[in-house]
Amino acid sequence: MANNLLPYGWMYVYTVFAMLFIGFYCIFARRSMIRLLIGLEIISKGICLLIISGSYPQNITTAQALVITVIVIEVCVMAVGLGLVINAFRHSASIDVRDFSNLKG
């Protein structure tokens, strides 16, 4: 499972899974919408590290291209998500996800 061409490759695999665990814990255990986006960000970091460490050293150029794509998509997701958080706060003066359980219109 670990990259055998990478010295101590198991450390990178462990870090990836640890970051995935932290991100999913944040999404499941927290109620603030900003915390949810932070969890999404941590998961995305773990995926980027998985792509780079898994392709070291032979496929690193393609991996960098993929990571750049992931980061660009991540920026757009965060910008839109934070814009929606601000909009939701202006509507209901709360960013608690439990306050957004009712759909309207």
Place this chain on the structure above:
Amino acid sequence: MDVILLAGVIIFAAFAVLLKDMLKAVISLMISSIMLGIVFFKLHAPYAGVFEISVVAGLIMVLFIMTISLIGSDADVKEPAVPVAVFIVLFLIFSVVIMLRIFCLPQVSHQLMSGEQMRIGEVLWICRTFDMVGQISVIFAGVFVLLAVVSARRRNGK
């Protein structure tokens, strides 16, 4: 050095989740991003490192801080009372399971891909052309959604 960097990435990501102050959490996430960028540099991926540090640790954190400053302290959310010890215990159990899996599963085999003799610009524009089209589409989609959100806010303001 790698161990310290990777441990720092995990620890500061955990701080970003566990700290109650939102601003401190975002700063922890920024430090985690910077450390991850250094890891990318050490793995001979300088372009990914530059993007990670400048865009993720720079731009996204500015967006987070701007949102927190716009919302202010009125948006304090009452989080469920899950103690930090629960997180630590779950994390330790998860770590043991992952370690067992890592050393039991087979190693990854590597095959040389066609784009590896090229430079990053050539890979992006020749081998990954559809990715570039997708990136441009995503950027436009983000801009349009932000414009829609801002215009909705203006209408509500009137």
